[in-house]
Amino acid sequence: MPSKRPRFVGGKILRNTGHGIFYRMEVAVPDRVEFVPGQFAMVSGWPGNDPLLPRPLAIFRAGGARGTGTVEFVYKVVGRGTALLSGLHEGDPLSITLPLGHGFELGAADRAWWLVGGGVGFSTVFPAGAALSEGRGDFEMFLGARTRDQLPPREWIPGGNLPGRVHLCTDDGTAGYFGPVGDAVRERLDGLKASERGRLTILACGPREMLRGISESALARDVPMQVSLENHMACGFGVCWGCVTAVREGEKSAYRRVCKEGPVFDAREIVW
Amino acid sequence: MVTPAAPPDLAVRVGTVSLKNPVLSASGTFGYGLEFAPFYDISRLGAVIVKGLSLLPSPGNAPQRIVETAAGMLNAIGLQNIGVERFVAEVAPRLEEAGAVFVANIYGRTVDEYEAVARRLSDLPALAAIELNASCPNVKEGGILFGSSPHGLSGLTRRVRAATAKPLWVKLSPNVADIGSMARSAEDAGADAVSLINTIVGMAVDHKTRRPRLANVTGGLSGPAIKPVALRMVWEACRAVKIPVIGIGGIQTAEDALEFLLVGAAAVQVGTANFRNPNACVEIIDGIRDFLVREKISRLEEYRGGLLS
Ligand SMILES: Cc1cc2nc3c(=O)[nH]c(=O)nc-3n(C[C@H](O)[C@H](O)[C@H](O)COP(=O)(O)OP(=O)(O)OC[C@H]3O[C@@H](n4cnc5c(N)ncnc54)[C@H](O)[C@@H]3O)c2cc1C
Ligand SMILES: Cc1cc2nc3c(=O)[nH]c(=O)nc-3n(C[C@H](O)[C@H](O)[C@H](O)COP(=O)(O)O)c2cc1C
Ligand code: FES
Numbered sequence: 001m002p003s004k005r006p007r008f009v010g011g012k013i014l015r016n017t018g019h020g021i022f023y024r025m026e027v028a029v030p031d032r033v034e035f036v037p038g039q040f041a042m043v044s045g046w047p048g049n050d051p052l053l054p055r056p057l058a059i060f061r062a063g064g065a066r067g068t069g070t071v072e073f074v075y076k077v078v079g080r081g082t083a084l085l086s087g088l089h090e091g092d093p094l095s096i097t098l099p100l101g102h103g104f105e106l107g108a109a110d111r112a113w114w115l116v117g118g119g120v121g122f123s124t125v126f127p128a129g130a131a132l133s134e135g136r137g138d139f140e141m142f143l144g145a146r147t148r149d150q151l152p153p154r155e156w157i158p159g160g161n162l163p164g165r166v167h168l169c170t171d172d173g174t175a176g177y178f179g180p181v182g183d184a185v186r187e188r189l190d191g192l193k194a195s196e197r198g199r200l201t202i203l204a205c206g207p208r209e210m211l212r213g214i215s216e217s218a219l220a221r222d223v224p225m226q227v228s229l230e231n232h233m234a235c236g237f238g239v240c241w242g243c244v245t246a247v248r249e250g251e252k253s254a255y256r257r258v259c260k261e262g263p264v265f266d267a268r269e270i271v272w
Numbered sequence: 273m274v275t276p277a278a279p280p281d282l283a284v285r286v287g288t289v290s291l292k293n294p295v296l297s298a299s300g301t302f303g304y305g306l307e308f309a310p311f312y313d314i315s316r317l318g319a320v321i322v323k324g325l326s327l328l329p330s331p332g333n334a335p336q337r338i339v340e341t342a343a344g345m346l347n348a349i350g351l352q353n354i355g356v357e358r359f360v361a362e363v364a365p366r367l368e369e370a371g372a373v374f375v376a377n378i379y380g381r382t383v384d385e386y387e388a389v390a391r392r393l394s395d396l397p398a399l400a401a402i403e404l405n406a407s408c409p410n411v412k413e414g415g416i417l418f419g420s421s422p423h424g425l426s427g428l429t430r431r432v433r434a435a436t437a438k439p440l441w442v443k444l445s446p447n448v449a450d451i452g453s454m455a456r457s458a459e460d461a462g463a464d465a466v467s468l469i470n471t472i473v474g475m476a477v478d479h480k481t482r483r484p485r486l487a488n489v490t491g492g493l494s495g496p497a498i499k500p501v502a503l504r505m506v507w508e509a510c511r512a513v514k515i516p517v518i519g520i521g522g523i524q525t526a527e528d529a530l531e532f533l534l535v536g537a538a539a540v541q542v543g544t545a546n547f548r549n550p551n552a553c554v555e556i557i558d559g560i561r562d563f564l565v566r567e568k569i570s571r572l573e574e575y576r577g578g579l580l581s
Contacts, residue, residue, distance in 0.1 A: 005310040008550045044548055049496040049524065050343040054548050097550060234338050234345060235547040239303035241323075241349045242338035255332055255352060 004034050006237055011094040019153050023086050025073045027094055032069040033062035037127035038103030038228050038264040042236035045094040046084045055081040056233050058124040074123040100236050101263050104128045104203050104226055112199045113139035118181055118206020122152050124228045125205050129158030141166045144181025148174035182213040189221055197223055215267035225267035231258040246271035280564035281571040286516045286538050287464035289400050289439050291318035295557045298520055298543030299324055299377035304363045311550040315371035324377045324405050327385045329355035339476045339485040344497030346474050348488035356389045368398040379405040383428055387435040394436040402438045407445030407470035419445045422457035429461035444468040451505045452512030459513045467518035469502045495544040496522045510536030526559025536577040
């Protein structure tokens with residue numbers, strides 16, 4: 001049955017190909033996967049006990065029909081687990097628990113959305129863009145990378161061929177805005193009229209420092225923002241309490257599980 | 273015509289507690305049990321052991337709380353939990369409704385707190401047993417103060433024993449010189465069973481940033497990396513006491529579980545394995561059954577404790 005309840009499934013790789021510094025992997029799974037943009041999966045694709053833990057990856061795309069499904073991930077090789085994933089081929093098995101966590105809230109249709117992805121963080125916000133493309137409102141995309149070659153391929157960007165929709169930013173100025181994506185967002189926020197700001201919601205995923213900077217800019221201008229955090233995880237489904245982040249609770253703060261109450265949080269809640 | 277043999281009998285007893293099979297979930301790796309309902313029917317387990325409970329809700333340690341290590345992981349969760357009252361009011365009825373046999377793992381900052389938690393849980397008719405965590409390495413108050421000397425352990429166990437009529441299992445720390453004498457002092461103080469091992473104190477640092485990887489600096493090692501140590505300690509404890517010993521540490525497969533049963537464990541707990549494979553516990557139960565069928569053993573009890581010299 002298609003279901004939003006988490007499942008543990010055995011998948012088979014259909015495609016696992018490199019695109020610049022990123023890999024895109026499509027996996028056949030036993031049933032159709034339904035997910036909310038921002039939700040993720042715990043993935044392991046190697047035999048034996050080392051590395052031991054599965055790796056969290058955002059669900060980039062999913063589909064299929066009853067009885068046969070597919071799910072796609074986009075990842076960057078940063079360490080042992082992702083290196084092992086990058087070496088897998090068509091037909092190789094994969095263990096996946098999905099869909100997990102609390103995704104983005106794409107509420108009212110009349111809102112404007114800014115989607116911000118730093119580094120491989122775009123893999124978490126693109127599904128939100130894809131959902132918004134289906135008619136739930138207008139959005140713009142801000143993508144940050146160290147250098148031009150580390151930006152995602154144009155054809156992956158939802159709405160990537162619409163003029164004025166996509167703002168590329170590079171730390172070294174080799175493409176688009178010369179500087180951190182957070183600076184580009186702040187400058188554009190300052191150029192908005194109050195009425196425009198009033199309709200806006202920002203969704204973002206990327207390095208914690210980037211999220212913290214943008215959330216300061218957004219909240220200071222009363223723009224609501226949802227952030228997707230990337231903490232280290234052991235289980236991914238709320239049973240180990242390993243992945244917590246501090247959130248405000250009245251006067252105090254409390255530790256909430258990024259894998260369960262998150263990974264997407266209202267930026268106002270986060271104690272950076 | 274060949275009549276199919278009856279399925280093997282996996283039932284075990286831990287003191288007065290009868291379990292339909294020897295596979296239990298280890299505390300702190302299984303949430304409050306209900307989180308596993310999407311994956312399988314939790315009443316299939318020998319028992320569910322829930323996250324360590326304290327008298328009041330506890331916030332736990334600052335992140336970073338976990339780090340992966342070679343074939344294992346370190347954790348310094350610091351026993352974040354909802355507290356015994358919310359467990360009694362909100363969780364226990366749902367575990368009962370799910371048909372699960374469940375055990376509460378408890379800890380306190382003081383002996384009085386341990387007693388109070390045990391007393392409160394004694395009101396729950398459906399609770400199968402209390403597991404006393406005298407061995408959490410990550411909070412000073414998590415029992416390690418009491419659990420690292422035979423004298424401290426015996427004092428704590430005696431007091432909690434007097435506070436509850438529930439079967440009392442004492443969970444032992446591996447961070448001691450002589451596990452046999454710890455098991456004996458729990459037995460002498462009235463424990464109905466001992467369970468071991470809890471995590472082994474370890475540490476990880478980042479040679480580039482020059483910082484510890486855990487905010488707590490040290491943490492508890494779990495997973496396959498600790499299995500040989502755990503197996504040795506379980507074997508020693510089995511020889512030291514007459515009460516049942518529950519084996520824990522690095523169990524990932526049915527073969528691992530059978531090894532602990534072979535050296536004399538009455539039952540086993542599965543911890544870290546649940547993270548990579550949420551179905552680990554039920555796959556282990558099925559694997560034990562398949563093994564007994566293949567070996568034509570009709571009752572697990574015939575196999576258990578049968579280590580050859
Ligand atoms: C909800 C969520 C969604 C994510 N989505 C994506 C995605 O779509 N694409 C992508 O490329 N990456 C994503 N990440 C980050 C990805 O999980 C890490 O890059 C990956 O775990 C690194 O594993 P490794 O073995 O290659 O690195 P190592 O550094 O060898 O890993 C060692 C340990 O640290 C953990 N770890 C290291 N870096 C991170 C990190 N940034 N976040 C979380 N855990 C980390 C690993 O899981 C592992 O337990 C996501 C993280 C989270 C929490
Ligand atoms: C994340 C985590 C949290 C744990 N929390 C508890 C706990 O609350 N109480 C307790 O007695 N043991 C706790 N433990 C210890 C386990 O129950 C078990 O004894 C140990 O992990 C060894 O088994 P394993 O290798 O199968 O995980 C915890 C272990 C882990 C990994
Ligand atoms: S990763 Fe285990 S609770 Fe979040």
